[in-house]
Amino acid sequence: MLKSLETQLLESRWDDEVAKGMSESELLLYRSNILGADKRVTNYGGGNTSAKVMEADPLTGAQVEVLWVKGSGGDIGSIKMDGFATLYMDKLRALKGLYRGVAFEDEMVSYLPHCTFRLNPRAASIDTPLHAYVPRKHVDHVHADAIIAIAASDNSKELTQEIFGNRIGWLPWKRPGFELGLWLEKFCRENPEADGVVLESHGLFTWADTAKECYDQTIDVINVATRWLAERSAGVPAFGGAIHESLPAAARREVAARLMPAIRGFVSDNQHMVGHFNDSDAVLEFVNARDMEALAALGTSCPDHFLRTKIRPLVVPFDPAQNNILAVLSELPDQVAAYREAYAAYYARCKHDDSPALRDPNAVVYLVPGVGMITFAKDKATARISGEFYVNAINVMRGASAVSTYQGLPEQEAFDIEYWLLEEAKLQRMPKPKSLAGRVALVTGGAGGIGAATAERFLAEGACVVLADINEDSLASTQERLSERFGADVVRSVVMNVTREEAVAAAFAEASVEFGGVDILVSNAGIASSAPIEETSLALWNKNMDILSTGYFLVSRAAFKLMRVQDMGGAVVFVASKNGLAASPNAAAYCTAKASEIHLARCLALEGAEAGIRVNVVNPDAVLRGSKIWEGDWLEQRAGTYGTDKDGLEEMYRQRSLLKRSVLPEDIAEACYFFAADASSKSTGNIINVDAGNVQAFTR
Known part of the structure; x- marks a missing residue:
């Protein structure tokens, strides 16, 4: 085992002082949150908790028994009071009279809204009967x-019998639903002294008459199992x-x-996918093991696990001793195709006449010996959580x-969970993805006004963003x-000098590991200088060219390389300047470098078209607010050039424009x-001028 027994055992998180004075529903929330705070107790979104509470009926004022239970799609670790469904217990009991048997149990879900207490809009989950019919006030269901x-x-x-004796019972595998709720009720009636039950291939139910007793019961049962496993497996090679x-x-x-952009390209046919990399000790122990491939092929057992990870992963044939990455990359297309064919065959073997259509046949989990685990999903949080599962x-x-001997769920049972019509209905209720969902953007100059505003605009539309900037302090504060x-899942930062090849390459590698690749490059890093030509030193000229021309070349070259590996197209946006089209006094170095940017973009548009890589230019003018280049000598120099002071410069630029309006970072974004x-x-x-109108910069 990777950890000592002492570190494996759970410690109680219950604090009597915190819980003092709480109502029954508040105690349920408290219990739920501290149970869900430890992934050894239950995974994200998995498990559920409940309490049967006496409440005043809103119509009659009479005291009635109400079931508070985690609502559909919730997570007990982060749930709030509004995350619980509330239902009249007398109406839930009345549902038994409507039950027509296992073949019709799914229809019982449609009756649950009729049991709602106080018109609570939180939808009740399929697990509601499992809690309702256990004849105890407090019930925990976890996936430890x-x-x-x-x-x-x-x-x-x-x-189960050996470990717990009669304290904890056992029930055979049964898909969650109304029938399993009746099974649990029957077990409780027949075994009134039992503290809980293990569900085959699924998890644990425990119960008690107070919230604290129920919590303590759950923690203790898990620790008993943990201690037994540690003792029994001591000395056995994992x-x-x-x-x-x-x-290393x-x-x-x-x-x-190297692997993630290639895989991402293969799995993003229907929608852009986002990747996550995990090389934790637990993962490395597994991917390096002799039995890894055989165990992985058996698939997962707990329904929550394979709903997130598919029935089984794809094992990438990397040999860390040989470092055969080139061979792996060359074989990857055939491997991905073989996985898809196998998944389609699984669907064909198991489908029913009313099964939903075949979903994405690509693997979610990729196991790489000597390296770790890669997961892909429609967004970063889901990719990370799939890995955690x-x-x-x-x-x-x-x-x-x-x-x-480990056993996964039988294939047909796994399929019936994955393609459950109730699960499909839940998927169909998901909100429409935002316009940049699944896209990954790298923004240079990401800590400045325009860069940060652009990152914020992309994030609001569902993108993941890598902020790249040379200013480490500003970068950290912008990321925070x-x-x-x-959310922390969707924002990363990397300190990068755009004039250094190795720094640029490292930044794109970091984006690949953190998110799986890059779809959007916003090349925005910049400086500005102002001096008459006879006072422009070679060093100043070269500095402008290094950052504004060479830097844009290096970053674009790296983006093109990565986008071609992904083979998904891409978008490159240069933030240039009005000065790239319109001459300006005392700024020859800056204007010339910006003109170079614009022409580089034209050239790249020609080269990228056949690969679906679009290259366009945004030309700002006089973006003073929040812009880093206006914080130093440039502001004073431009004010001197136009015979005004710092305070009057923005007004001068506004009046110079055709529209008489200031240009803000949000406008460029x-x-x-x-x-x-x-x-x-x-x-x-193409070029979009965002300059409030400047006739000298008209492109035609």
Whole structure:
């Protein structure tokens, strides 16, 4: 085992002082949150909790029994009060009279809204009957790895009896629903002294008459199983022992950076997918093991696991001792195609007349010996969570294979969960994806006014963003601000000097490891200088050219290389300047470098068209607010050139424009968004001037 027994055992998070004075529903929320705070107790979105509470009926004022239970799609670790469904218990009991048997149990879900208490809009989940019919006030259902390791063993009933005696019962596999709720009720009636039950291949139910007692029961049962597993598996090599050695951490990320864009290109036919890389100790122990491929082929056991990870992963034939990355990349297309064919055959074998259509046949999980695990999904959070679920599955396989024989769910049962009509209905209710969902953008100068505003605009439309900037402090503060608003999953930063080849290459490699690749490049890094030509030093000239011309070349070249590997097209947006089209006094170096940018974009538009890579230009003018280049000498120099002071410069620029309006970073961000989005999918080699109107910069 990777951890000592002491570190595996759960500690109680219950604090009597915190819980003091809470109502029954508040205690349910408290219990739920502290259970869900530990992924060893249950995975994200998995498991559910409930309490039967006496409430005043809103119509009669009489006290009635109400079931509070986690609503559909919630997560007990982060749930709030409005995440619970509330239902009249007398009406839930009345549903038994309407039940027509297992063949019709799905129809019972449609009756649940009729049981709603206080018109609560939170939809009740399919697990509601499992909680309603247990004749105890408080019920926990969790997917603890230690419990599922027992539940997924081929002799799980015998192991449950050996570990717990009569304290915890056992029920055979049954898909969650109304029938399983009746099974649980029957078990409780027949075993009134039992504290819970293990569900084969699924998880644990525990119950009690108070919230604290129920919480303590759940933690203790998991710890009993954990202690037993640790003692029984002591000295047993995990997964048959290691046959590969892990590469060093930096080398693992290098391999992942090569693999992920290639895989991403293959799996993004229907929608852009986002990747996640995990090389934790638990993952490396598994991918390096002798029995890894055989265990992976068996698939996962717990329904929550394979709903997130598909029935089984794809094992990438990388040999860390040989570092055969080129051979792996050349074989990858055939491997991905073979997985798709196998998945389609699985669908054909198991489908019913009313099954939903075949979904995306690509793997979600990719296991790479010596390197780690890669997961792909429609967004970063889902990709990360899918990886976390497979880590849960790894932990289950470790425990089960050490004390018994691990077994996944039978194929037909797995299919019936994956293509369950109720699950399909839930998917159909999902909101329409935002316009940049699944896209990954890299923004240079990302800590400045225009760069940060552009990143914010992209994030608002569902993109993931890598902020690249040379200013480390500003970069950190910008990332923190955007992460607070949009979530830490979707924002990354990298310190990058656009004039250094190795720094640019490293930034794109980082984007590949963090998100799987890059779809959008906004080349925005910049400086500005002002001096008469006779006072322009060679160093100043070269500095402008290095950053504004060579820097744009290096970043674009790296983007083109990566986008060609992905073979998904792409969008490159240069933030140039009005000065690239219109001459300006005392700014020859700056204007010439900006003109170079614009012509480079034209050339790249020609080269990228056959690969679907669009290259366009946004030309700002006089964006003073939030812009880093206006914080230093440039502001003073331009004010001197036009015979005004710093305070009057913005007004001078506003009055100079045709529209008499100031240009803000958000205005440039909107133009960048247009060129990044599908709305401009038929535009390349174009220029948008965002300058409030300057006749000298008209492009025609």
